[in-house]
Amino acid sequence: QARLSESGGGEVQAGESLRLSCAVSGLNFGEFALGWFRQAPGKKRDEREGIACIDRDRYGGRATYGDSVKGRFTVSRDNARNMIYLQMSDLKIDDTATYYCAVAGYALGCVENVGPLTRFGAWGQGTQVTVSS
Numbered sequence: 001q002a003r004l005s006e007s008g009g010g011e012v013q014a015g016e017s018l019r020l021s022c023a024v025s026g027l028n029f030g031e032f033a034l035g036w037f038r039q040a041p042g043k044k045r046d047e048r049e050g051i052a053c054i055d056r057d058r059y060g061g062r063a064t065y066g067d068s069v070k071g072r073f074t075v076s077r078d079n080a081r082n083m084i085y086l087q088m089s090d091l092k093i094d095d096t097a098t099y100y101c102a103v104a105g106y107a108l109g110c111v112e113n114v115g116p117l118t119r120f121g122a123w124g125q126g127t128q129v130t131v132s133s
Contacts, residue, residue, distance in 0.1 A: 002026040002122035004101050009127030012091055016131075020086040022101030022124055029082040030057060033104035035120055036075060036086045038097035038129075048100065050114025051075075052086060064110045068094075091131045098126040 008020040024034070035053040039045065052075035055062045063075050074087040084101055102120035104110070111119070 002103050004103065004122055004124035006099060006101050006124045006127040009099060009129045011130040011132060014091060014093055014131055014133050016091055017087070017089045018091060018129060019088070020099055020101075020127060020129070022084045022086075024082045024084065024101070024103065027103065027122075030079045032056065032106070033059075033109050034075075034077060034084045035102045035104060035110070035114055036084075037100045037102060037114075037117065037120075038095075039100065039126070040094075040097045046117065048117055049097075050116075051099070053104070053110035053114045054084065055110045059109055062110060064112055064114055066114055088129075091129075093131050093133060096129060096131050098128050100124055100126045 003026045005023045033055045036051040037048040039048045050066050053064045054075045054077050072090045077084045101124045103122045105121050
């Protein structure tokens with residue numbers, strides 16, 4: 001059974017940067033695409049926004065992003081450490097949310113704008129990011 005654990009959240013000021021990490025265990029890491037989602041305050045689970053997705057190496061490790069973060073956020077993976085990262089730059093107040101990492105379903109790759117939650121099976125518990133002015 002896959003297990004995911006996010007870390008690196010915190011409170012920053014607008015314009016600053018932050019890097020989130022996610023440790024993944026319980027699966028053959030290199031065989032799965034991985035994603036990041038966020039849930040803004042007051043939003044429900046099914047309203048989580050797809051932020052980034054990174055595909056398996058044999059598909060070139062292609063990354064896709066949600067429109068709201070393109071050019072500011074970068075997703076990466078370390079297959080040797082079973083880790084996925086989200087580098088966030090030029091943070092805005094609207095980036096305030098709980099951030100979740102997730103594993104895509106078997107044989108599912110990344111699609112434009114990350115795709116719906118239903119493409120992802122296992123989830124972490126989330127890490128809070130608060131951006132203040």
